[in-house]
Amino acid sequence: MNNLMENAMRRSIILGVAALLGQAAPVAAAEPTAAEILKKYDDTMSPKTFDALVVMIAHRQDDTTRTYKFRVMKGHDDKIRLWFFEPASAKGQEMLRVGENMWVYMPSLKRAVRIASRDSFQGGDFNNADALRVNYVADYTPVLGDSGDPKSYLLDLSAKSKDAAYDKVKLWFRKGDLMPEKAEYYAASGKMIRSMKFTDVKDFRGLRRPAHLEMKNELAQKRWSEMTWLDMKLNVEVPAQRFVVDDLGR
Amino acid sequence: MFALIRIALRNVTRNRRRSLITLSAVFLALTVMVGVRGLLNGLQATIREGVVYGQTGAVQVHRKGFLKAMQGAPLDLDLPADEAFLGKIRAVPHVTAVAARIPFGGMVNHGDQTVFSLFTALDPVAESKVCPQRYERVKVGRPLDPADPTGGDFTTPLLSRLGVKVGDGVAILTNDRDGVLNAVDMKVIGSFPEPGLFAADKKVGFIPLPLAQELLRMPGRATEVAIAVDPLDRIDEVVAALRPVVGPEYEVSSWHDVAGYVDEIVKNQNLVLNLISNIFLFMALLGILNTMLMSVRERTREIGTMMAVGVRRRQILALFLLEASLLGLVGGALGLAAGYGIIHHYAGEGIVMRAVGSTTDIVIHPFITAPFVARTFVVSIVGAAVAALLPSFFASRLRPVEALGSVA
Numbered sequence: 001m002n003n004l005m006e007n008a009m010r011r012s013i014i015l016g017v018a019a020l021l022g023q024a025a026p027v028a029a030a031e032p033t034a035a036e037i038l039k040k041y042d043d044t045m046s047p048k049t050f051d052a053l054v055v056m057i058a059h060r061q062d063d064t065t066r067t068y069k070f071r072v073m074k075g076h077d078d079k080i081r082l083w084f085f086e087p088a089s090a091k092g093q094e095m096l097r098v099g100e101n102m103w104v105y106m107p108s109l110k111r112a113v114r115i116a117s118r119d120s121f122q123g124g125d126f127n128n129a130d131a132l133r134v135n136y137v138a139d140y141t142p143v144l145g146d147s148g149d150p151k152s153y154l155l156d157l158s159a160k161s162k163d164a165a166y167d168k169v170k171l172w173f174r175k176g177d178l179m180p181e182k183a184e185y186y187a188a189s190g191k192m193i194r195s196m197k198f199t200d201v202k203d204f205r206g207l208r209r210p211a212h213l214e215m216k217n218e219l220a221q222k223r224w225s226e227m228t229w230l231d232m233k234l235n236v237e238v239p240a241q242r243f244v245v246d247d248l249g250r
Numbered sequence: 251m252f253a254l255i256r257i258a259l260r261n262v263t264r265n266r267r268r269s270l271i272t273l274s275a276v277f278l279a280l281t282v283m284v285g286v287r288g289l290l291n292g293l294q295a296t297i298r299e300g301v302v303y304g305q306t307g308a309v310q311v312h313r314k315g316f317l318k319a320m321q322g323a324p325l326d327l328d329l330p331a332d333e334a335f336l337g338k339i340r341a342v343p344h345v346t347a348v349a350a351r352i353p354f355g356g357m358v359n360h361g362d363q364t365v366f367s368l369f370t371a372l373d374p375v376a377e378s379k380v381c382p383q384r385y386e387r388v389k390v391g392r393p394l395d396p397a398d399p400t401g402g403d404f405t406t407p408l409l410s411r412l413g414v415k416v417g418d419g420v421a422i423l424t425n426d427r428d429g430v431l432n433a434v435d436m437k438v439i440g441s442f443p444e445p446g447l448f449a450a451d452k453k454v455g456f457i458p459l460p461l462a463q464e465l466l467r468m469p470g471r472a473t474e475v476a477i478a479v480d481p482l483d484r485i486d487e488v489v490a491a492l493r494p495v496v497g498p499e500y501e502v503s504s505w506h507d508v509a510g511y512v513d514e515i516v517k518n519q520n521l522v523l524n525l526i527s528n529i530f531l532f533m534a535l536l537g538i539l540n541t542m543l544m545s546v547r548e549r550t551r552e553i554g555t556m557m558a559v560g561v562r563r564r565q566i567l568a569l570f571l572l573e574a575s576l577l578g579l580v581g582g583a584l585g586l587a588a589g590y591g592i593i594h595h596y597a598g599e600g601i602v603m604r605a606v607g608s609t610t611d612i613v614i615h616p617f618i619t620a621p622f623v624a625r626t627f628v629v630s631i632v633g634a635a636v637a638a639l640l641p642s643f644f645a646s647r648l649r650p651v652e653a654l655g656s657v658a
Contacts, residue, residue: 058429060429062326066428066429066430068430087428087430089426089428089430089432089467090430090431093431104423104431106421106423106431106432106433108432108433108434108435109421109433109434109435111421113357113359113364113421113423113433114359114362114363114364115357115364115423116364116366119357119366120425122425122429122430122431123425123428123429123430123431124429
């Protein structure tokens, strides 16, 4: 009698737990991991190869603006190259990133010069690694955080090396399509130095991504920069010889 | 009165050993006070001159708001670096030279190395008149030279970071006035160990103004005008005269405003010096107090005798005060003389010193001023008298009969 009851109880507990697990399991499968979200972020912002036309407007302290127009081409193995068209004073300048190394080609020097990933990109509020953005999965360790909003995920990123664009990044993603919404960038000290808004999600030949980025400088009042993707071609031919230092300026 | 002085003198010489010990205490205190003051005067003058003749110039002119935004070395707060503007400044009385400058941040590149550093674009000729010490700091190679339009001077820490020697080529990269990146090729023609006293950043370069104007794409413009004033104590006059000359959109500042930390350092040094001096003086005066107390005790019968023959209490008081003052006077005079001698000895050749964390020697020429000597002398005499006030008062209050009966 006793045994029977025990068995029945045991069975019902097991069943109950199984039922609970059965209910929880499909939900857990739908929740992406931190690594998956970050991978999706890379796929959205920096697909395998592309050729894009971008306009950057830097808003300065004195309420004036400076406009830059450039072409960005991403080749295989996260190599990326950039050509400036505007303003006239920047025309002929080029940039190249291979791994964590970055160069700028200066027409006045007729040669390329090594630059740092964290230096300002053309005096604006993006840094060089932002403009030559390739691979966050390689640069950061992601952890899921509490976004404080049931409709979005929060990723806390910490840099794997000093070459990453920032020491710490907080990224918010929309649940569902995992579109980036906003970001906060922090120095090693924990001080917020930049914040970004991703807006104007557009379809570029099948790739949906924010076409407008607004980077606010948190260290200086009234300073911010915006980048607008005018066009983005995907799966273009990217000749490997375009992505070596010696090719800059040619 | 003369008789009293004569008696005081005789009394002082009566107990030679004790007087000598007291004198040496006063002597030593005064020697130290004068010596340290002289040394500090020399040090402070060296600091002041190093800043005025090596970094800031006596007076500076900027666009309004520049100094507040100085950290960012703003390029848009600029001013004309032409003869029309600079000539107006040069015409102000006591202005002897005027030099346009542009401080800015950027990068130096050589081969695979790129180092962030601070630059100052200088007019090679005018700068040598406003800040000659800048040029004297160049230890290897030569200072900026109008004959070498692409030659620059850099600090040795910067050059060693880049692995560059004097004679090598480097590229300077920076964002121009519009924020657009620009670069020029340069040659390293000279190096100096340090940009100046109290320079926080040791990676610094000096660049010819015309080249920097091209690099920053601001032809004919500058952001700072450094002004030499002679004599230096006319600075306030020059600042006041310059304001209406340059107009309200510019700010005129003396080096005190630009390098306020110098006044702060001098103030703190003086505070410490005064504390030490006062302790030495206090010890010497305690010696006098002790001597006079002993003296009064030993001479109780004598005081009684003096009173018995009609010497007044006032005179007794005056006698002891005079004795103390004599000690202060002689000890003080000798101490001042010795201190002055030491200072004079080092004034010519100077004392070579090295500040903490610095790699350059500074030469200190100690000196003291007449008002300081006079004041110290008076303090030593009056101080001695004040220290003797209590013993002298005791002496003058003695009752003749009891004093005569004293056996001490």
